[in-house]
Amino acid sequence: MAPVVDLGFANVDTHRALRKGFPEVIFASGKTPEQVVKIAAALRKREGQVLITRAGPDHGRLVKRRFKGAVYHETARCVTIQKKPLPKREGIIAVISAGTSDLPVAEEAAVTADVMGNRVERLYDVGVAGLHRLLAHYTQIETASVLIVVAGMEGALPSVVAGLVRRPVIAVPTSIGYGANFHGLAALLGMLTSCGSGVTVVNIDNGFGAAYAASQILALANEL
Amino acid sequence: MAPVVDLGFANVDTHRALRKGFPEVIFASGKTPEQVVKIAAALRKREGQVLITRAGPDHGRLVKRRFKGAVYHETARCVTIQKKPLPKREGIIAVISAGTSDLPVAEEAAVTADVMGNRVERLYDVGVAGLHRLLAHYTQIETASVLIVVAGMEGALPSVVAGLVRRPVIAVPTSIGYGANFHGLAALLGMLTSCGSGVTVVNIDNGFGAAYAASQILALANEL
């Protein structure tokens, strides 16, 4: 069987689950709901899990109508179509966010991590302006296996979290903020130059990418 | 007496002490040691305090040779010539720095605040990568009247400090760091977009400006 399904407007990579451990994920932004449905259909024929990210309400509505059991995660702007959820791996991915406005990005990370077969703990609105909110959850933070830290504005939270734990910290800058934030640039530069050793960074607003990386780490930890 | 001394290459503003509460300060960078000495002489004839910032060793050497009692503060790159130190105001200016490499900027702030008649407390190398180093000094931080917080890299320290205190926090980004730091831009943007309410910011590496503002605040508090 050829490892590609040619839909004319897209070459669906059906070899990816084999190579990468999870099927191709559909990035809905910039595609019509119909295109998304066609790619989803091609994937669903072969795979147990379909994940669609950056899905607007229109994408969500059409996909739900076409696929029984499809779920639209509104805040996360994701759709999941699962024949049967993957069994959960050992270990926990903590998704920590600095502010209320970072929720869409944090939820994209949480939904992605979950559908990829991981246990997820959410810890939201614990930014550094009130350290006691963060430190109140010290045990949860310390026992997580991988930490995804989502923050906009100056993006200081990953540095503080990384100072507290020995586990991998993946920082996600968000475009939340205004003025000198320059659409997430301030948070991005802040995280890249973090004084916290071992912090790695993904693109602005890329909750999906952070969860994907966290899941790869946990998969390794379960399979090594 | 005319409020300006025309030296040909410079118009020394001898009216400034009256207007601003402290005599004109000499920015040595880009001036020859001789030029600095001439401006210093014009000021010293009229003023009790002369402050020279961004003074290299050459400036330091010549000024010390010409003016008895001149002191060269090496780390701070400042020279002070004081007929008699100003009496100290009530209240304390805390100068807090994130790392060892921020010392020149922090010392420029400390020396400036001191010569302008303020009590200064130094708290160095207490960055957010090890929060316990900062929190160990909680009382000192909480009782300061004004806080100058100096940090390079991602510049997260002012946000954390501002979360702990009710007093004015002046953030100084430094050019310490490399790569995506872009010569202090990361720290600058981080501080401008800080989630800590009431943080104000000065130019990159501008320890002098931060101390000047802090001194103005303390002067107001003593004179209101």
Add this chain to the structure above:
Amino acid sequence: MAPVVDLGFANVDTHRALRKGFPEVIFASGKTPEQVVKIAAALRKREGQVLITRAGPDHGRLVKRRFKGAVYHETARCVTIQKKPLPKREGIIAVISAGTSDLPVAEEAAVTADVMGNRVERLYDVGVAGLHRLLAHYTQIETASVLIVVAGMEGALPSVVAGLVRRPVIAVPTSIGYGANFHGLAALLGMLTSCGSGVTVVNIDNGFGAAYAASQILALANEL
């Protein structure tokens, strides 16, 4: 009583008035009117003053409907809910703006300073293109305790004002302008590199932050 109220989507920091001298302020932008109302309710149960910034007409309308005595400040895009106004501190905060288009930012500063318990004087549309407009108000400028200077375009006004007074000047760049203004970047860089000693700067359009800092300064001056 726990110092945090967990609303699910937000961790309201009810400890902040104690730590910072004023309750948590609600940044409405990016939150639904319902979310804003819920946070406001949690705060109002405990605090005498509630301040909501960046509130659009929708936020304004719903908050006014739910809370008796709520006031929507249209130009400032703020809502205030005051059980009883705070007594006014000694000293005056002057809010000075360069042009008519800077009004929303200047008013955000003025409303914030007022609700935090300060006397405010407004001095609008006195940019440097007609110096006589500014100099006509010299006495008012000279006797202010703290000066908030709001300007877009090239942001030259804070430098000129700082040259005239001995009191703290807080500069607020606005995004007013076009072309090489780059959404406030020109004014921001201009203010950061101001030749006026002691000027500190807040984020573009951040009238709230400037007033918060000014209020902290006046609080210190009243409490020292």
Add this chain to the structure above:
Amino acid sequence: MAPVVDLGFANVDTHRALRKGFPEVIFASGKTPEQVVKIAAALRKREGQVLITRAGPDHGRLVKRRFKGAVYHETARCVTIQKKPLPKREGIIAVISAGTSDLPVAEEAAVTADVMGNRVERLYDVGVAGLHRLLAHYTQIETASVLIVVAGMEGALPSVVAGLVRRPVIAVPTSIGYGANFHGLAALLGMLTSCGSGVTVVNIDNGFGAAYAASQILALANEL
């Protein structure tokens, strides 16, 4: 025993090994050889492993003279002082570089990963201009546990590598290149926007940070 050693110019964080799993690492750039030696002495008294990064020849020479067994890794610009090497963890960290000029960054990663107790495989000068050089090492690439991919110029290598493997890929942009490379910015932006799912990124030229993160991942995998 207090968790900090105060050297006057530095607050050595002796609590870090406990918290982070590895002692504080000395960033030599911007410190004098004497300062580096003093911090190294404070650490060595308590720890089995001392790592100094960004060490110039001067730092290297003095440290080697003072500490028996110190090794200066010239290309990596690192010094290691090991009482006894840590036992090697299970799993392999592959360090892959695109070009010959990326060697200093790649070696910094390799030396760091090694001293932190990991097995390291080096795969250098296999950039995408000649894909066969990369594909010739397919088995090595596929069996690595974590992959550090170092590249300058357009930074395309991590995308290609991430397309081939299911394990975590950490991308390190280098400042190699000229013109529109803008000191590593092109590679940095390229890696952040990589189409390869799960790629995380560290600061430009930050081989140390990539290895630190990789080691944390492998530690988790060994300890879960």
Add this chain to the structure above:
Amino acid sequence: MAPVVDLGFANVDTHRALRKGFPEVIFASGKTPEQVVKIAAALRKREGQVLITRAGPDHGRLVKRRFKGAVYHETARCVTIQKKPLPKREGIIAVISAGTSDLPVAEEAAVTADVMGNRVERLYDVGVAGLHRLLAHYTQIETASVLIVVAGMEGALPSVVAGLVRRPVIAVPTSIGYGANFHGLAALLGMLTSCGSGVTVVNIDNGFGAAYAASQILALANEL
């Protein structure tokens, strides 16, 4: 006959076909449908081929109504009015795109190359995240005379393609992506600093320009 038709709002350059080998092309964006029709009429009177780029549906509709035989290429946002198609030159222009979202730019290139008298082969959605999709078309790629490679995000595809072929590669960055992509800047810088020798680059989203250059190359090859 004067080589310019003055329409008041535009100076149509009717000398261009002579000088450049193809008539002036109408850039519709920023012009009203009526203006476009007037320029098209002036050109059609003299030329066999009229090409309109960046044409929205409104432009498309009006032009089709006015000119018999006009074709609106929706994805490409182009209109063509051909009295008789030009005979096809020897050689093939391959248009290769990395992702589905790059289609509008790729189609602009393909339509332009076609109307200018070239044979075009399309190869879409073959980005480097799944190299096998690209390598499956190795023969097609190797036998093309000129290759236009269209990619957004990190823009790595031209480097990989250029490593495989001896023919000219013209890279077109697209504005596809988000965050650190900065509207195509990441792809643009990546392509300019490509390690693939001989890659030349056109403006972001400029499929037209790439095809124009490719056609000039093939014209030379047919006429030398």
Add this chain to the structure above:
Amino acid sequence: MAPVVDLGFANVDTHRALRKGFPEVIFASGKTPEQVVKIAAALRKREGQVLITRAGPDHGRLVKRRFKGAVYHETARCVTIQKKPLPKREGIIAVISAGTSDLPVAEEAAVTADVMGNRVERLYDVGVAGLHRLLAHYTQIETASVLIVVAGMEGALPSVVAGLVRRPVIAVPTSIGYGANFHGLAALLGMLTSCGSGVTVVNIDNGFGAAYAASQILALANEL
């Protein structure tokens, strides 16, 4: 006589005095002293005035040795070789500078304006931090025909000067400053977005260009 002298490494445009009213000017930076001398010789054979800008001491020394009457203006980094000075035009060009460090740029403007046949008045170190220094010269400023205003840092001086006069103001940003000045960018953006109507701007540090434009204006005023 051909309007070009081909020196192999340079095509000296001997037609320029005719077309532009002043002979080609030699930009010495990046040329060897020998190259400068050769171009100067070619010009001097035909022209009464030779102007060399951005001349280092080496250029200055060699040109003075070779051409009798050549003058090296050290601060301005210019060399002039005049057979006979041009007669002075009616009207005055005022060169106004904000600070002492702007002198090299201001002097480049003054020397250029002088050699091109204009009366020049210098007004230095009158920045906006002390408005009285500027206003003291109000009559001189008001009676100038054209004003060249040179400023670094935030570049506020042209806005203030333009508010006072009805004559053309040409603003020259200088690279003086540090940090957020970004090598003159802050001053440049500030001048471009100046609220002073009619301010035009030249490149950073381009004193020559400002004087050239001012001289063209005065020439027009004398010739109309």
Add this chain to the structure above:
Amino acid sequence: MAPVVDLGFANVDTHRALRKGFPEVIFASGKTPEQVVKIAAALRKREGQVLITRAGPDHGRLVKRRFKGAVYHETARCVTIQKKPLPKREGIIAVISAGTSDLPVAEEAAVTADVMGNRVERLYDVGVAGLHRLLAHYTQIETASVLIVVAGMEGALPSVVAGLVRRPVIAVPTSIGYGANFHGLAALLGMLTSCGSGVTVVNIDNGFGAAYAASQILALANEL
């Protein structure tokens, strides 16, 4: 009579005609039609000429309804209210534009220059892609007193024009273009670094500013 009319939201500078030679000009963007009308009324009471720039259709409609004889210049987005047109000065201001899309900016310049009492000649769509279109108007170009050159994209036209004439050239970059144009930045940087001596530059899309400067030049030429 006080030189300022305080409208509450604006301080109308009625002293400006005296100081600058032309009354204050109203920048309508960001003001409501009612605000514009009020300022216009205050000015019209005292001045013979009122100019409103950046006026949208709403501003235009209301102003025309309120003031008899008001003219809305649609392409230029300007409104003029003239009691009696100013007598025309000697000399000609040529407004030259590169492309059809630059018309709004060119027309803003032309209308401004006209209302300020100057003769204007328009020369549109003569960009460097077809040099013969420009050279066909050589006499017109050569005899103009001042030249305003408007161009988007790469902004090359001012360099070419400046190479042909001895009169002042004022360059106006426009935001026309896409991709690497970055909203006029490409044209702006190009004009600032122009190899044409004596070119001065105004802000992106600032046709008004260019005409204001040109008018000042011509006024000087008529009054010297």
Add this chain to the structure above:
Amino acid sequence: MAPVVDLGFANVDTHRALRKGFPEVIFASGKTPEQVVKIAAALRKREGQVLITRAGPDHGRLVKRRFKGAVYHETARCVTIQKKPLPKREGIIAVISAGTSDLPVAEEAAVTADVMGNRVERLYDVGVAGLHRLLAHYTQIETASVLIVVAGMEGALPSVVAGLVRRPVIAVPTSIGYGANFHGLAALLGMLTSCGSGVTVVNIDNGFGAAYAASQILALANEL
């Protein structure tokens, strides 16, 4: 024979001549003279042509000492080692430069094109500030097969040249200029947004890349 020679520090790609039509080229910058010699030796054993770019005098000296017949092209900073020059292809590559300071980049292009087997014509110092210098060479320009146009500052020359010819124009921005040139950024953006159809662009100062592309074009034209 394996298509790679592993030198430890470099993987020499000996398959490249087969794939790309010319052997791997050595980029000397950042390599020691010894490293360059070793790679050159590995290549020379298999290939008739060795080209080393960005070679400093040290590289030049050592390579000349080791390889008989090696030539160091000083201005171009290239070394060539040719067993026997390649036969010249039909057609001409014109290398056109705007100014004297662009010579090193123009010569890098010329030497590269020559060693790759092409006829080269040089046309230097013909920038747009004096159009007659360019137009004097109209025939040469019009008859060239491919045109490499090298320019710094505002980079306007490629637009003008592209307006005159029907053949491919490859634009090379140089870092020549100062201030708002930002190390070649102005020229780069100008060329990318050129109004001249069909202009393609290479990296700043990348004369080599332009010549490589030009040679590929001429090779196609000779082989199709």
